[in-house]
Structure formats: C-alpha cells, structure tokens
Amino acid sequence: MREIDVNEVIPKVRQMCMDANYFLGDDVKSALVNAEKNEESPVGKGILSDIIKNSEIARDQQVPMCQDTGFAVFFVEIGQDVHFTGGSITDAINEGVRQGYADGYLRKSILGDPIQRVNTKDNTPAVIHYDIVPGNKVKIIFAAKGGGSENMSEIRMMKPSDGVEGLKDFVLDRVRRSGGNPCPPIIVGIGVGGTFEKCAQIAKKSLLREIGSKHPDPYYAALEAELLEKVNKIGIGPQGLGGRTTALAVFIEAHPCHIASFPVAVNIQCHAARHKEVII
C-alpha cells in the first residue's frame, strides 16, 4: 500500500488548469499549421492563420487562448494499491481547480444549479471520472471543456439494424447541423456501444487522443479515416464560413454493448483542444 497525501494533488491540479489554457498542445498546433497550408478558401486560410497567431499570443503572454476556459473535467486513474491520506481526493481536485482558475485569471463559468443559474464564482465543482487500475500510481488527466462545442454534442440510442451506415449518417448530420457554432475546425469524438452513460463518457474520453494518432484496431482506424474525409467534404470550413477544414480529427472509442442496443454519442471539441496529464 502506497500512501499519497491529497494535499500533494492540489498544486498539480492548479498548474494543469493554467497550463492547459495557456499552452496549446503541439499535436493541435501542427494540425492547424497543416490545415492552413492546405485550406482552399482565402477567408478560411486567414481564420486559421489568426487561430495559430492566437495560440502564440496565449503562450507568450500566459493568458487563456479562449475566454471560455471550460468546465474542469478530470479522468482519474487510481492504482488499487494507493491509499489517500489527509482528506478527500475529490475535495483536493476541486481545491486545485479553485486555485488554478483564480490565480490563472481564468473565467469562472460554472453555475451551482442549471435552472436557478447562480455562478459559483470559482469554477467548481469539477466533473470527475474515477477509474481503479492495477498498480500504485495515480494518473490525473485534466480537460478544459468549452460550452459552445459541448452544446453541439448528442447521444442517440440507435437500433442495431441502423448499423455502421446509420452511425455515419448520424455523425455527419450532427456535424452539418452544428455548422460554425462549435468553432470549427473541430475534433469529433464518437462513443459507440456500452450503456447510455458509458457511451457518452467514452466519446468524451476519445477526445483526449493525440491528433494524428491511429486507432489501434484497424477496423476503427479505417472508419475514423473515412469519417474525417466525409466531414471535410461537407464544406463548413473554419468558423462555418466555408472551406476544406471542418475537422482536424475523428476519434472513435467502442465498448461492448447489449444485444438490443446500438448507442452512439458524438462529443464535439473546438480547435482549442486543451488537456494535460500528470502521474503521481
């Protein structure tokens, strides 16, 4: 049994909140540079160039690349040989968010209640997904999830008879209906299978993959490539004003499912794809 004091977690979470919002990942940056080179629309090319410039200003001045600094979403993998001491791990993560969003001049976007709508003023509580894994380490992944792209996401309990063609139609329809709303170029995260809630969760988790990485299963790698090509034929383009670059990547995560079911979830991510991880 390895003991970890939860107070050790707070400064690490604080730092991740700031770093994710200031520093765009190299994978996203190089995908944007590549897209700018290949974009046919002059307006689209200009927008991509400004988005790249924006990420450089954010990095140099250490300010958030987007004013929507997101819902703080965590995927936490806890080794089963770990024993937390010094308090609650959930409280520690929320304290890290509180400090990171205050000290980092990040926007506080969370309402304590969805109907009564009063801002909690410290961007807590976070949404935290815990997983127990073998070992004695703890892996904490932080993602800052913006509201504009989250709003364009959807889950559908499809019929087994809809098959993979039904999945493709749903994904393309979802992207078409989103237009410029989720700040294209986007990343399309697809969950397929599982139960209602599992499907949505794996769609979100798929968005953590590195852009340019291939799905380990050749079937899904081919499906991702086909969907990316089709999404980019729609013509939505940067910010929805027309062009070749609608998505930078399509990621799929599958899970075993019930004989009666074929759940498909589409989680849309804007070009400010912000996530960081730390292993303790």
Next chain:
Amino acid sequence: MSEEKIKITTPLTDDVVRKLKIGTQVLISGTIYTGRDAAHKKMTDALGKGEPLPFDPKGQIIYFVGPAPAKPGKPIGSAGPTTSYRMNAYSPAMLDAGLKGMIGKGQMSEEVRDKLKEHIACYFLAIGGAGALIAKSIKEAEIIAYDDLGPEAVRKLTVEDFPAIVTFDCYGGNLFEEGVRQYSRE
C-alpha cells in the same frame, strides 16, 4: 487576412451599414457593449416593461462575449465571441430598440436576418477561440450593469480596429450559406 479591410466607427449609421456586404472584413473602433444570455434576458425583460436599458442602443453594436478576468495592468482578459444562436430569442427586440449590429460566432435565425433587413443593421462574425488575439483590440473595459452576473455582466468596451467579418448584411445575405455552398463536395 489577405483582403482589404474597411474601418468603421460606432455608432453606425444607415449609410455605413448599407456599404457592408457579406464577406467584408471590418475593423471596428469606438464604443461597443457586451452581453450574453443572462444579460440579454434582463435587457429584453426591461424593454418589455418599458424600462430603460443600461445603455442607449441606438446605432450601437453588442458583442456576445463573456471575457476572462483581466491580468494586472490589462483592460480585459481573453475575449472571443460566444455562440450567437442562443441570442435568437433576444436580438429581435434589441434591434427594434435601435441596435445596429451584433458580433458573435455561428448562425443566427431567419427572424434575426429579417430584423436586420428591416432596421438596416448587420451581424458580424469574430473568430471563435481567438480570444487572446481579439483582446489586443480592446483598450478599455468597464462594467456598466448586472455586476452580479460575473463574466455575463454588461461591459462598455472601447475598441480600436476590432477585427470582424460581415456575415449577415442588411440585404438578407448570409455568408455561411454562400461559403458552404461554394466548398461543399458532398
């Protein structure tokens, strides 16, 4: 962006708005006001009751934005646009009250487009997710109403060469439709 940009100053007149066709890139200077969901609800409720707005909307532009907090020494934090369709319910009443333009991202409704024609007004797009870049054109920021709403409070911004693209013009033009039609390969 490569094409020529037109400089405009608020408040906007009918003559200026008539020159703005879809696809025109503008650099806006002067005063603009911020407002997003919660502030729009309060403002349109006020209009419904015949009460005054926090500012005179005649000829003015509202920017749909909830900025990040300002770092010390800066007027404002990152300040890119929020998604405009959520203001479809409120913008017609604001245009009826004299507003000449909105800045946001993404589509707006047919009803909004009709109101823009009726009142000779237009809808501009700012680049979503370019909040750090856009903030450089904002020189001053002052909260003038609804302080309790935090990032959603109404702010008076002084801007210099704020970059935007005319997306719905006063002639019924819609740059989203034109752009996607041109580049669709489906």
